[in-house]
Amino acid sequence: MRALVVEDEVGVASFIEGCLREASIAVDVAADGQAGIQLGRENAYDVIVLDLMLPIRDGFSVVRALRAEGVKAPVICLTARDAVDDRVKGLDSGADDYMVKPFSPAELLARIRALVRRTSAIATNPIRVGDLVIDVVARHVERAGRRIDLSAREFALLEYLARNVGHVLTRYMILEKVWDMNQDPLTNVVDVQMTRLRKKIDHGYATPLIHTVRGVGFVLRAD
Numbered sequence: 422m423r424a425l426v427v428e429d430e431v432g433v434a435s436f437i438e439g440c441l442r443e444a445s446i447a448v449d450v451a452a453d454g455q456a457g458i459q460l461g462r463e464n465a466y467d468v469i470v471l472d473l474m475l476p477i478r479d480g481f482s483v484v485r486a487l488r489a490e491g492v493k494a495p496v497i498c499l500t501a502r503d504a505v506d507d508r509v510k511g512l513d514s515g516a517d518d519y520m521v522k523p524f525s526p527a528e529l530l531a532r533i534r535a536l537v538r539r540t541s542a543i544a545t546n547p548i549r550v551g552d553l554v555i556d557v558v559a560r561h562v563e564r565a566g567r568r569i570d571l572s573a574r575e576f577a578l579l580e581y582l583a584r585n586v587g588h589v590l591t592r593y594m595i596l597e598k599v600w601d602m603n604q605d606p607l608t609n610v611v612d613v614q615m616t617r618l619r620k621k622i623d624h625g626y627a628t629p630l631i632h633t634v635r636g637v638g639f640v641l642r643a644d
């Protein structure tokens with residue numbers, strides 16, 4: 422999963438960034454409305470966390486601009502405790518949900534998961550591919566009834582493959598979705614991480630599920 426956080430207060434932005442990274446969500450941060458619109462239109466985010474009080478362009482105008490450009494990513498806006506009107510105005514502008522500051526990491530993650538589930542193309546959970554079962558809510562993976570422990574990054578990678586089962590994903594697509602924008606696109610992190618994931622998912626089983634498509638990328642599929 423990949424999220425955009427648009428928040429000008431450095432402390433709040435890094436708090437949210439930390440919560441999301443902990444939950445193995447890749448995060449990009451924009452510190453003003455204009456930068457938020459730019460990133461939101463350039464990248465396919467699964468969720469956008471948007472503060473309403475922002476410099477240059479406020480949050481209302483950010484969400485309106487993104488919706489006008491056809492960006493469908495779910496938006497959670499952040500409002501101050503006393504600004505009830507803002508919540509309504511935020512939702513009217515095209516946001517999907519709101520949270521009142523201050524909020525706990527658990528609340529933020531619960532809201533994000535609920536929103537993503539609501540809007541995700543694959544609403545089914547768990548996802549089954551052959552004898553592999555991925556519970557994306559409980560973050561539990563097993564194959565042929567045997568539990569597989571994955572690191573946060575491995576899980577994010579597997580989840581992305583599983584949500585696109587049967588579709589070939591390029592290294593660039595994977596890098597875009599599973600890593601954030603600070604990752605150097607010329608590194609081989611995708612291959613390194615894919616090798617680790619394959620060891621856990623495919624080694625010791627008769628049928629491999631993760632396949633390399635030479636010169637293109639990777640696909641998860643049960644033949």
Ligand code: CA
Pocket residue numbers: 428429430472473474475
């Ligand atoms: Ca602010």
